[in-house]
Amino acid sequence: xxxxxxxxxxxxxxxxxxxxxxxxxxxxxxxxxxxxxxxxxxxxxxxxxxxxxxxxxxxxxxxxxxxxxxxxxxxxxxxxxxxxxxxxxxxxxxxxxxxxxxxxxxxxxxxxxxxxxxxxxxxxxxxxxxxxxxxxxxxxxxxxxxxxxxxxxxxxxxxxxxxxxxxxxxxxxxxxxxxxxxxxxxxxxxxxxxxxxxxxxxxxxxxxxxxxxxxxxxxxxxxxxxxxxxxxxxxxxxxxxxxxxxxxxxxxxxxxxxxxxxxxxxxxxxxxxxxxxxxxxxxxxxxxxxxxxxxxxxxxxxxxxxxxxxxxxxxxxxxxxxxxxxxxxxxxxxxxxxxxxxxxxxxxxxxxxxxxxxxxxxxxxxxxxxxxxxxxxxxxxxxxxxxxxxxxxxxxxxxxxxxxx
Ligand SMILES: [Zn+2]
Ligand SMILES: [Zn+2]
Numbered sequence: 001x002x003x004x005x006x007x008x009x010x011x012x013x014x015x016x017x018x019x020x021x022x023x024x025x026x027x028x029x030x031x032x033x034x035x036x037x038x039x040x041x042x043x044x045x046x047x048x049x050x051x052x053x054x055x056x057x058x059x060x061x062x063x064x065x066x067x068x069x070x071x072x073x074x075x076x077x078x079x080x081x082x083x084x085x086x087x088x089x090x091x092x093x094x095x096x097x098x099x100x101x102x103x104x105x106x107x108x109x110x111x112x113x114x115x116x117x118x119x120x121x122x123x124x125x126x127x128x129x130x131x132x133x134x135x136x137x138x139x140x141x142x143x144x145x146x147x148x149x150x151x152x153x154x155x156x157x158x159x160x161x162x163x164x165x166x167x168x169x170x171x172x173x174x175x176x177x178x179x180x181x182x183x184x185x186x187x188x189x190x191x192x193x194x195x196x197x198x199x200x201x202x203x204x205x206x207x208x209x210x211x212x213x214x215x216x217x218x219x220x221x222x223x224x225x226x227x228x229x230x231x232x233x234x235x236x237x238x239x240x241x242x243x244x245x246x247x248x249x250x251x252x253x254x255x256x257x258x259x260x261x262x263x264x265x266x267x268x269x270x271x272x273x274x275x276x277x278x279x280x281x282x283x284x285x286x287x288x289x290x291x292x293x294x295x296x297x298x299x300x301x302x303x304x305x306x307x308x309x310x311x312x313x314x315x316x317x318x319x320x321x322x323x324x325x326x327x328x329x330x331x332x333x334x335x336x337x338x339x340x341x342x343x344x345x346x347x348x349x350x351x352x353x354x355x356x357x358x359x360x361x362x363x364x365x366x367x368x369x370x371x372x373x374x375x376x377x378x379x380x381x382x383x384x385x386x387x388x389x390x391x392x393x394x395x396x397x398x399x400x401x402x403x404x405x
Contacts (some may be wrong), residue, residue: 004321005174007058011120021045022112023094026377029083032138033147035060038111041146042135045115045150049122051133054156058147062135063157066121069128070091075144075396076132076162076344077389079114080107080139089364089373105370106167106353109377109385111135113165116386119295121393123209129397143299145336154343161308162346163392164337169368171352173378176316176388177328178349180309180400185262186269186304187334188295192217192280196289198253210255211244213287217280218242225277234364235263235272236332262299262332266398302338305345311399312347315391319384351385353378365393 011018015324021041029036039060043053046064054063060081088095096102118133134153138144172179194214199207223239229235237259261276263269273295284291310313316325328350337348356368364374 005324005384006319006343007383008060008081008120008390010124011116011303011386011390012383014116014119015383018112018116018386019140019379020117022108022377022379022382025108025111027094027097029096029098029103030081031080031085031101032141032144033059035081035137038110039135042081042111042115046118049119051118051122057151057153058137058144060137061144061148061151063153064118064133064135065157066125067120067130068125071129071397073129073395073397074157074159075129076134076157076159077114077117077393078134078136078145078162078164078340079110080144081111082107082138082140082144084140084371085372086373089366090359090376091377092360093364095362098349102373103377104372104375105140106375106377109167109381110165112382113385116382117389117393120386120390127394127397131393131397132159134162135277138307143336143339146339148340149343159344161396162340162344163226163308163312163389164340164346164348165389166335166348166350167353167370167377167381168350169353169356169370169375171326171350173354173358174320174384175324175352175381176320176349177326177352178304178309178312178347179328179330180304180306182264182301182303183330183348184335184338185236185330185332186301186338187298188261188263188269189257189258189298190261190276190293190295191256192291192293194255194257194284194289194291196251196253196255199251201249201251204251208288209251210289211252213284213289214242214244214255214257216287217283220279220283221276224272224279227276229268233263233268235261235267235268235334236356237272238262239393262334264330268276269297271329299334299336300338300342302335302348303341303349305341308345309347310395312349312392315395316388319388319391330339336405351381351388353381
């Protein structure tokens with residue numbers, strides 16, 4: 001990180017402490033909705049710092065409430081707490097102690113950055129209003145953000161805006177990327193079953209073979225991308241599972257196909273779902289088979305609000321040299337903070353995790369991407385991330401109302 005980076009001194013002084021907390025969480029990863037130790041740790045620290053805590057939203061979610069002054073205004077900061085079902089390939093001291101579970105998406109770092117912000121906000125209280133610290137479960141699987149909202153997160157704790165931060169390998173450490181509009185795609189799944197008629201592989205004329213039907217459907221799906229959606233709209237259809245048959249000389253009765261669909265706009269997603277269903281059902285009919293088609297929408301696209309993104313950028317201008325504030329290029333991965341941004345204005349920014357140089361001896365093979373068995377959050381980011389979260393909340397509450405778009 002460059003000398004020109006303006007951290008909050010009291011947070012920079014806590015760098016070693018935050019590193020210890022982060023590594024402790026990394027060593028004890030918990031899967032979606034099972035974050036009991038992590039939630040206990042978070043709630044315990046918040047309580048120790050004098051922050052009232054509300055627990056149980058979205059099963060294991062924790063909300064800390066830091067209030068100061070008389071203002072009724074409020075802003076939210078969000079971090080996710082869950083890990084992934086990956087067996088960690090690292091062997092350094094803070095590697096996972098839970099076989100088959102790992103903090104490979106850096107949520108250990110997100111939780112720690114928000115704890116760092118919480119500790120500062122509770123001690124210094126140099127703002128007027130309420131900061132809600134949202135520690136959510138189950139980002140990776142199950143939509144913990146949505147579950148907290150179903151349990152009344154924004155009704156019980158109304159807030160003007162909400163901000164979140166994800167670490168991002170491949171962006172230089174200490175650089176923050178953000179953009180208005182769509183930054184992450186929606187995540188959707190399909191499953192279809194082609195019901196044909198099994199028979200002897202040497203007598204196909206007496207059967208209805210579901211396998212060539214699957215081939216036709218799979219090819220035709222890609223024409224939705226190239227021929228049906230608008231060329232400037234971004235979307236992906238990936239067939240990732242194809243299962244049929246169990247022996248070489250038998251035509252199977254049925255064939256099952258599954259995969260994922262990613263898109264940014266709801267209109268494009270509606271079009272894709274409709275066309276996939278038509279292609280699947282009607283192609284089946286052409287060949288005398290019947291097709292059952294299911295489409296499930298998981299996470300919506302993550303769409304940053306323009307005014308809140310510009311506000312976050314302005315906050316960063318006071319902290320980082322211009323070259324360390326960059327535009328986030330949209331990617332087709334998904335993120336359940338999207339649910340929160342559908343309900344409350346806000347911005348999801350990305351903090352560069354660097355190129356992997358920070359990893360200690362004993363790290364595994366492979367590129368340093370998230371969801372990789374050798375991933376590790378970069379501890380050098382903790383003071384910057386925590387400082388940024390504090391500045392977002394404090395400066396938001398100091399402003400008069402919502403910023404203009
Ligand atoms: Zn992830
Ligand atoms: Zn993540």
